């Protein structure tokens with residue numbers, strides 16, 4: 001597998017040069033893979049291992065430890081709903097179950113059309129505006145209700161802005 005192009009390999013070399021040990025470059029390089037492919041496959045882990053000279057088991061351990069890394073394909077919209085204490089007390093589980101029922105998928109599953117994945121996550125640092133949902137590792141939707149989240153999902157389906 002040749003995952004990275006010339007520019008990306010240059011970037012990997014720059015990242016490696018910043019650290020005395022190539023293991024320290026692992027997280028940023030895995031992040032590059034995820035940005036490029038949306039998830040990190042077994043082949044991609046092997047590729048990164050060869051590139052950085054890191055054993056495959058170590059990479060697998062890292063990818064499965066950090067929730068920010070996806071080791072399965074994700075939907076176009078990756079909905080991460082927090083059910084940690086503050087969100088839980090303000091309806092995080094109701095929200096999660098509502099979305100799960102609406103989309104007909106369980107935790108970490110993907111809809112048949114490839115549009116949505118849902119994931120139950122730990123605190124994302126937005127407790128004061130709980131319950132909340134993060135989409136595609138970047139956009140926060142806060143102070144949610146089932147009505148609001150339904151609207152957001154419908155807008156994603158129809159391609160409207162939220």
Ligand code: FES
Pocket residue numbers: 082083084085086087088122123124125126127128130132
């Ligand atoms: S508990 Fe949900 S964002 Fe902190």
